[in-house]
């Protein structure tokens with residue numbers, strides 16, 4: 001095995017999924033719905049397969065899909081994009097982020113990330129020869145210290161990755177926080193890559209601000225998102241990167257030799273999905289709001305300290321004082337909850353770099369993107385802890 005990948009290990013998700021399966025636990029671990037996406041979107045994929053849309057799509061994406069992505073950006077954020085030059089269709093947001101890192105950094109560059117962190121960014125950076133610099137999010141609202149962020153910038157910094165709404169905390173970066181980030185990017189001539197896959201999953205009165213729409217940021221931000229979360233089709237792996245032509249082109253330089261082109265019938269269905277009326281997006285939010293409220297109630301009812309999320313699929317808890325004495329850290333907590341209570345969750349320390357693991361030691365993440373009966377089964381098992 002090459003040194004490049006030898007240190008990666010298996011992801012915590014594989015480990016917890018296996019444990020959940022072995023013990024018949026209700027799995028609130030992985031962030032994938034256990035229900036299907038809108039029938040008209042599924043049907044559009046079927047129609048595309050039956051309608052002979054089964055050969056390679058253009059590498060940058062089918063024209064109808066690039067147009068739909070551009071229209072969506074204008075409809076929700078007033079962002080004006082040229083579908084010919086400013087949109088790249090990728091194999092999920094995952095590939096979009098990797099292609100962006102490969103296309104926009106050189107070995108030896110530095111990249112700033114917030115932690116806890118979604119698990120693909122750092123391995124992506126290491127494969128690209130880029131050094132990550134982690135800035136912790138702390139406290140009730142998972143805020144960053146602006147001075148600490150400023151200190152992370154230096155002459156080697158090339159990019160910052162901003163994930164909002166945020167996995168695993170459910171934080172939605174405020175406009176003021178994004179302004180701080182935007183000013184530092186401009187001051188240090190740094191590019192921003194944003195991961196906005198949860199852009200439509202927002203709670204209470206939270207609103208999602210696209211960093212690219214702040215003054216001075218359109219020309220230096222590549223915005224990445226995907227179909228998976230918004231349309232409950234995480235297995236489709238259709239995503240996109242949008243922004244100024246120069247940045248999109250740089251990401252495409254990498255993309256053309258990673259995946260080349262994304263599955264044609266699923267792209268065709270993406271156009272149907274992105275063109276759905278506002279009512280679809282409103283219903284999605286209402287459904288998720290009910291799921292979040294229910295699970296916040298259940299977890300608080302058991303006595304966990306709950307970090308109420310403003311967006312995303314996830315709820316983070318601090319379980320201290322609500323687990324048996326033998327449970328001393330997050331992996332033990334997840335193991336105990338999965339095997340003895342019958343509900344699987346994800347320990348939080350894997351979302352932190354080695355030297356900061358203690359920051360996640362008492363946290364666990366629960367996913368709410370599950371059918372009501374799944375959440376009811378989890379609630380029933382958790383209620384035994386009272």
Ligand SMILES: Cc1ncc(COP(=O)(O)O)c(C=O)c1O
Pocket residue numbers: 031091092093094095118163166167195197225226227228234237238239
């Ligand atoms: C923050 C974040 N980005 C990206 C992804 C993956 O997106 P995709 O399936 O479109 O590659 C996930 C999935 O969990 C995620 O949580």
